[in-house]
Amino acid sequence: MNTEPDKPTGHDEARRNFLKQSSLLTAFTFVPGPVVQAASGELDEKVAAAFEKVTLKLDVNGVKHKLSVEPRTTLLDLLREQLHLTGTKKGCDYGQCGACTVHVDGQRVNSCLSFAVMHEGKKITTIEGLADGDKLHPMQEAFVKHDGFQCGYCTPGQIMSAVACVREGHAGSEAEIREYMSGNICRCGAYSNIVAAIQEVKDGGQKV
Amino acid sequence: MKEQAQDKQIGAPMNRVDGRLKVTGAAKYSAEYEIPGITYAVLVGSTITKGRLTSIDTRAAERAPGVLAVITHFNSPKVPGFDTAGKDPSQPATVGGPLKIFKDDLIRFNDQPIALVVADSWERARFAARLVKAQYAKEKHQTNLEANAAQAFLPTSAKKNPKSPMADYQRGQVDAYKTGAIKLESEYVIPTEVHHPMELQSITAHWEAPDRLTLYDKTQGTLATRRDFAREWNLPEENVKVIATFVGGAFGNALHSWPHESAAIIAAKVVNRPVKLMLTREQMFTMVGYRPYTWQKLGMSATPDGKITAITHESIGQTSTYEEFTESTLAQTRMMYQSPNVTTRYRLAALDIGSPIWMRGPGEATGAFALESAMDEMAHLLNLDPLEFRLRNYTDQDPEKNKPWSTKFLKECYQLGAERVGWNKRQLKPGSLRDGDWLIGYGMGVGTFGAHRGAATVGAQLLPNGTVLLQCATTDIGPGTGTVMTQIAAETLGLSPQKITFDLGKSSYPKAGTQGGSSTVNSVGPAVQEACLALKDKLRGIAASSNAAFASAKKEDVTLTDGYLTVGGNAATRVAYADLLRQPEAATAVTVEAKPGPEGQKYSMYSFSVHFAEVRVHQLTGEVRVSKLVSCADAGTIVNEKTAGNQMKGGAVGGIGMALMEHATIDDRFGRYVTKDFADYHVPVHADSPDVQVAFVNQPDPHVNALGTKGIGEIAIIGVAPAIANAIFNATGKRIRELPITPDKLI
Numbered sequence: 024m025n026t027e028p029d030k031p032t033g034h035d036e037a038r039r040n041f042l043k044q045s046s047l048l049t050a051f052t053f054v055p056g057p058v059v060q061a062a063s064g065e066l067d068e069k070v071a072a073a074f075e076k077v078t079l080k081l082d083v084n085g086v087k088h089k090l091s092v093e094p095r096t097t098l099l100d101l102l103r104e105q106l107h108l109t110g111t112k113k114g115c116d117y118g119q120c121g122a123c124t125v126h127v128d129g130q131r132v133n134s135c136l137s138f139a140v141m142h143e144g145k146k147i148t149t150i151e152g153l154a155d156g157d158k159l160h161p162m163q164e165a166f167v168k169h170d171g172f173q174c175g176y177c178t179p180g181q182i183m184s185a186v187a188c189v190r191e192g193h194a195g196s197e198a199e200i201r202e203y204m205s206g207n208i209c210r211c212g213a214y215s216n217i218v219a220a221i222q223e224v225k226d227g228g229q230k231v
Numbered sequence: 232m233k234e235q236a237q238d239k240q241i242g243a244p245m246n247r248v249d250g251r252l253k254v255t256g257a258a259k260y261s262a263e264y265e266i267p268g269i270t271y272a273v274l275v276g277s278t279i280t281k282g283r284l285t286s287i288d289t290r291a292a293e294r295a296p297g298v299l300a301v302i303t304h305f306n307s308p309k310v311p312g313f314d315t316a317g318k319d320p321s322q323p324a325t326v327g328g329p330l331k332i333f334k335d336d337l338i339r340f341n342d343q344p345i346a347l348v349v350a351d352s353w354e355r356a357r358f359a360a361r362l363v364k365a366q367y368a369k370e371k372h373q374t375n376l377e378a379n380a381a382q383a384f385l386p387t388s389a390k391k392n393p394k395s396p397m398a399d400y401q402r403g404q405v406d407a408y409k410t411g412a413i414k415l416e417s418e419y420v421i422p423t424e425v426h427h428p429m430e431l432q433s434i435t436a437h438w439e440a441p442d443r444l445t446l447y448d449k450t451q452g453t454l455a456t457r458r459d460f461a462r463e464w465n466l467p468e469e470n471v472k473v474i475a476t477f478v479g480g481a482f483g484n485a486l487h488s489w490p491h492e493s494a495a496i497i498a499a500k501v502v503n504r505p506v507k508l509m510l511t512r513e514q515m516f517t518m519v520g521y522r523p524y525t526w527q528k529l530g531m532s533a534t535p536d537g538k539i540t541a542i543t544h545e546s547i548g549q550t551s552t553y554e555e556f557t558e559s560t561l562a563q564t565r566m567m568y569q570s571p572n573v574t575t576r577y578r579l580a581a582l583d584i585g586s587p588i589w590m591r592g593p594g595e596a597t598g599a600f601a602l603e604s605a606m607d608e609m610a611h612l613l614n615l616d617p618l619e620f621r622l623r624n625y626t627d628q629d630p631e632k633n634k635p636w637s638t639k640f641l642k643e644c645y646q647l648g649a650e651r652v653g654w655n656k657r658q659l660k661p662g663s664l665r666d667g668d669w670l671i672g673y674g675m676g677v678g679t680f681g682a683h684r685g686a687a688t689v690g691a692q693l694l695p696n697g698t699v700l701l702q703c704a705t706t707d708i709g710p711g712t713g714t715v716m717t718q719i720a721a722e723t724l725g726l727s728p729q730k731i732t733f734d735l736g737k738s739s740y741p742k743a744g745t746q747g748g749s750s751t752v753n754s755v756g757p758a759v760q761e762a763c764l765a766l767k768d769k770l771r772g773i774a775a776s777s778n779a780a781f782a783s784a785k786k787e788d789v790t791l792t793d794g795y796l797t798v799g800g801n802a803a804t805r806v807a808y809a810d811l812l813r814q815p816e817a818a819t820a821v822t823v824e825a826k827p828g829p830e831g832q833k834y835s836m837y838s839f840s841v842h843f844a845e846v847r848v849h850q851l852t853g854e855v856r857v858s859k860l861v862s863c864a865d866a867g868t869i870v871n872e873k874t875a876g877n878q879m880k881g882g883a884v885g886g887i888g889m890a891l892m893e894h895a896t897i898d899d900r901f902g903r904y905v906t907k908d909f910a911d912y913h914v915p916v917h918a919d920s921p922d923v924q925v926a927f928v929n930q931p932d933p934h935v936n937a938l939g940t941k942g943i944g945e946i947a948i949i950g951v952a953p954a955i956a957n958a959i960f961n962a963t964g965k966r967i968r969e970l971p972i973t974p975d976k977l978i
Contacts, residue, residue, distance in 0.1 A: 117909070176480060207916075214917050
């Protein structure tokens with residue numbers, strides 16, 4: 024057990040250097056038997072760690088990222104912990120609450136149910152990328168105006184889902200909005216106000 | 232002048248001051264602070280329900296990549312306060328106390344945290360947590376309340392103090408309903424319900440020095456959290472900083488300090504780096520409280536013309552074996568209706584499960600399900616309209632305390648709600664209204680909650696840029712605290728809300744109570760008012776030295792406008808802020824405490840609500856749709872109709888969950904929840920919620936505080952579940968006394 028404050032950081036850097044030099048970055052399936060054995064034993068944790076990460080190119084909110092991630096890292100954890108885009112929320116980690124909704128190539132996706140490495144080369148939009156500079160997106164404006172939130176934790180997911188709901192053509196009536204927004208839970212119960220916000224944006228006919 | 236419309240800030244439907252931060256993702260919750268060297272912690276829970284840990288094998292977890300520490304009771308550093316906390320004379324040891332994590336080998340409930348894995352990423356901590364293996368010596372557990380009802384006991388607080396609200400109560404004759412001519416006796420059950428705010432319970436613990444601790448924590452009370460953890464580590468309170476600027480909902484579950492918080496703090500000490508811990512949704516069932524499973528029995532008798540003659544209301548609520556949790560389940564029964572004979576008996580059953588904690592509306596919401604269902608049952612027995620029956624038993628003074636109400640506009644609420652829901656369409660005979668296969672019914676339920684007010688302190692300062700900065704340690708779990716405080720300050724100062732900043736959520740700010748029990752606006756609101764008045768007086772004093780008009784002016788008449796201080800807006804009296812601010816900084820700052828006065832002795836102070844539901848029940852499938860929900864409240868002055876209305880709507884949605892779906896289910900064979908996530912534990916989604924309509928009487932209560940507020944958060948949910956249950960009875964003729972009312976109970 025390592026309780027030294029400095030050591031883990033050094034560890035990380037060693038791994039990063041190893042990864043940079045390695046030509047086997049994406050060759051996880053070709054890992055030779057002895058290396059696997061070493062890794063599954065308690066001897067060579069470093070070797071094992073080296074093969075844990077793969078490269079990934081992502082466009083997040085218009086910014087191109089070249090990343091090195093573990094295959095088991097979800098898109099949600101990548102956004103929150105590595106890119107520090109904490110607007111995308113973790114509410115359940117099981118794809119049941121919608122707080123983590125982002126757009127992948129324009130489609131709404133529960134980022135907690137999706138591994139980051141599944142999105143190589145794709146365009147991700149999070150709540151931080153919705154506004155046009157200082158100018159809020161019409162859906163963000165409408166949520167403020169109609170008070171479509173209380174605590175604000177489900178709000179980024181509600182807004183990303185709401186934008187997609189309108190784009191998909193599923194905001195035709197109050198009942199349709201409620202049906203197509205039911206993947207986004209608001210425990211504060213601001214549903215009436217969220218629906219009012221979506222209806223206003225839909226009826227306003229603005230480009231979303 | 233554009234600043235002249237200011238005096239109507241209170242009552243204006245202002246947008247939230249933090250709305251932009253919330254819709255852009257910029258609002259930071261407790262697991263979202265970027266701190267160099269941050270580490271990630273995952274808790275491992277026990278797989279048995281009662282017994283002892285005999286061993287824990289942490290070797291594999293310790294060897295796993297990126298793991299920094301695996302903490303268990305075998306290797307945990309000693310938490311100094313764990314040995315003294317229970318011995319504090321102000322904390323009666325007989326009533327128990329919170330679980331002390333990693334202190335001993337006792338297992339008291341299933342999924343009790345037994346180990347904490349700290350690693351350099353979530354992925355690695357989660358993986359390694361799976362490698363921790365524990366051995367146990369199992370003992371027989373008890374997790375079923377009904378099976379343990381015979382061992383139910385009077386709470387210690389009631390044994391010690393017969394005047395405690397938890398003690399047995401009677402007015403008139405004991406159990407007089409039993410001899411009544413027209414009587415009913417029914418049993419009601421509310422299952423365990425879980426708060427489940429959308430933000431998972433999270434904490435980031437950071438020892439900035441060996442004796443200085445900073446916590447970014449999901450808490451409803453920054454000062455309560457500071458007190459608890461300062462005590463655990465024997466630190467002066469000022470050495471502990473608690474930051475809860477944004478809280479992603481709580482509904483009561485952050486009113487208590489929990490073992491996961493202690494664990495993160497221990498871990499941060501062990502790895503000597505900041506530690507971030509976020510519970511899983513599954514752990515939210517077991518580690519951070521719940522609304523306790525409660526059995527109730529209600530007996531009632533009445534005269535043929537609809538006067539209640541007696542009520543007896545008994546309840547047994549569940550608590551843990553290590554902490555006596557109590558709530559006011561029977562309070563509403565003692566004061567809501569004019570019954571000459573009332574008996575209440577409150578008992579607890581201690582089970583092998585984690586401690587409960589107040590969940591929105593707390594005991595009152597549980598109790599109201601029994602009382603308001605019984606009111607509907609009695610109205611049906613008497614062949615009376617339930618609204619008429621309530622009017623015949625309306626009380627113009629508090630029959631429990633024999634004091635006048637500070638204000639009570641419940642009749643006005645009845646009228647507002649009945650009109651809006653279309654109560655005149657309701658038929659006395661159940662099952663009379665239908666639309667194809669759908670049976671339609673109407674029901675009502677009444678709610679009440681004490682208009683509590685505590686002391687609060689607010690700091691106010693005029694800044695060089697002409698804005699006013701207010702600070703208070705209160706929190707905002709969602710109701711819009713910062714927004715309404717800004718409105719109160721704007722109106723008191725005569726300044727536009729854009730010129731006011733209200734900072735909250737830090738323990739270093741001036742003192743305020745915990746955000747709970749619908750008390751924040753009642754308590755902090757008047758402190759904002761008084762701080763703003765004191766600031767005006769202070770500025771008046773400074774201005775008086777250069778301008779005679781201020782010397783004779785009253786502080787109430789001093790107005791802050793764009794760049795100038797005036798008397799009553801008179802331009803001739805203008806003194807520029809620039810001139811005032813030549814004074815040393817402190818001269819333009821005040822800190823003021825506001826406390827409740829003696830009115831509480833003279834008056835009985837409550838908020839009131841009534842909820843009207845229209846339901847449609849499918850006669851073949853038993854599916855229930857709440858097609859209309861109208862909530863009306865007498866909550867005193869409404870500071871912001873938009874945020875207050877939202878809070879009412881949210882409570883109503885919570886009530887739909889309570890009535891129709893929420894049910895945390897334990898498999899008693901294992902003592903373990905089988906509902907572990909939102910697929911098993913259903914909460915209302917968009918499609919479950921109608922467009923909730925809200926109406927406020929909006930009459931100030933002059934006795935609670937100068938603002939006239941009474942509180943909203945609890946009455947928003949109290950009475951909703953019985954309104955829906957009563958509507959289902961009216962639609963189908965089926966009386967369901969065990970929540971939630973799922974289709975299987977109707978077909």
